[in-house]
Amino acid sequence: MATSKTTDEHFEDLLRELTPQVLGAVVRWSGDFAAAEDAVQEALLAAATTWPRDGRPDNPKAWLIQTASRRFIDEVRQQQARRRREERAALREVPLGEVEEYDDTLRLLFLCCHPELTPASAIALTLRAVGGLTTAEIATAYLVPEATMAQRISRAKSKLKGASFELSADPDRLRNVLHVLYLMFNEGYTSTSGPELHRSDLSSEAIRLTRAVRAQLPEDGQVTGLLALMLLTDARRAARTGPRGELIPLAEQDRSLWNHDYITEGVALAVEAFDTPPLGEYQLQAAIAALHDEVDRAEETDWPQILALYGLLENLSGNPMVKLNRAIAAAMVDGPDAGLKLLEPLDAELAGHHRLDATRGHLYEMRGDRETAAEHFRAAARATTSLPERDYLMGKAASLS
């Protein structure tokens, strides 16, 4: 539903968009992440007080960079211990007017998703520095006290001291950035906590950031594939939980609740990504998601094609979950016995994992073996660490016995 935005909201949107670019520019120029962040915060405060009064400058980004750079230098000047750095900093040209157009948001993202950081730290730092969320908002999303989150973010920052602020051409670095964004998306998507927790903001944020990466790297199939996967997955959000937060599996979802704008965009991106070699996991997962999303009824799903795609995915990744999904697709194409056979080798790899029992439950149910199905659902319910999933599995077991 579109609503007209107030001037205040426009102002906030603009600052939200400019902040990572400004921070990126000041980090690049100063080489000091923590101090640059303080300086940018002060510049934003200055903007909030002076722009409404004196009008917005012609080039807001340059104004913010210049103001933040001045604050940075002031700060340096006040620190006797850092005198030598002050001389270096003061001598450097502060970028004015037009800033080079390679995007500092992307550089900042590469820095925040540094392989030295654990995924959890990288996500928190990215949300704070690139996404512009407050520490309190991030803490709420993770259900930890604000002080705990502040500590994590500041540790992550100090770990990055001296890290190179260069866009690395190393494909591993890009892969790491995409992996962090994927995890961020998943944290928002899989959480069924109440809306007051704003966990779903994590998914929106991940989509927004992935769009920013794609704007810089439009030719990269992995990036396009990841964006497609996120859109096609997020499209189902409203239908995947019921009124009491209960989980609703794909086959039983009310498809009229799906976000069809996202599906249209996601399918187009998935097709484009699939034609952009080399073919990676995100492209394949997006293609599978597109096949699910583009049909109006679960019965119309093109399972043979999904089975083929899981076969390709299995060649690329050793992830046992992929094998598990391939077994499900095989059951949909060739019947439950074919699926059960494919699950057998997973007993060693996924011993005691709830997903293996849950899948067996579904396949025995398909066979009409209700008692065995219920046993597997109960075993899965005991093994899961997720509350909504446990409720779903207990419900399945109860409905079969």
Added chain:
Amino acid sequence: MTKFMLLMNMDGGNCDVPMLEWDKADMDAHLKHLSDGLERLRQSGELVEVNGLTWPKHAKVVRANGVSAPVLTDGPYAESKEVLAGYTMIDVESEERALEIAAEQSAAPGPGGVPLEQPIEVRRVMDSDGDLEDY
């Protein structure tokens, strides 16, 4: 990140006796070990919450009684094998890390600096992630 609750259990039968009879130096060393550990968890951003519980003499046990008012009893009883003395809620990368933190707490020194080796129960918190595979 995964949340775990570490439950520090004391030997119920001894609840009212031992700590009060420790040397002050031993007591200080014991508390310092625990508070240093908690400070490290604060610094690392892994601490969610920590609380010690009042002694069992303050405990009440409530049982609903379908007929009349709930039944209130004292408890847990002195002969209880284990009594919950306090708990720490942590948010950590892995179960391995949770066990490491628990082992540290369990190593808190007792009389004469000998590690008490109290049992620390490690319980994973149920999460709200409905990670239903979207086949």
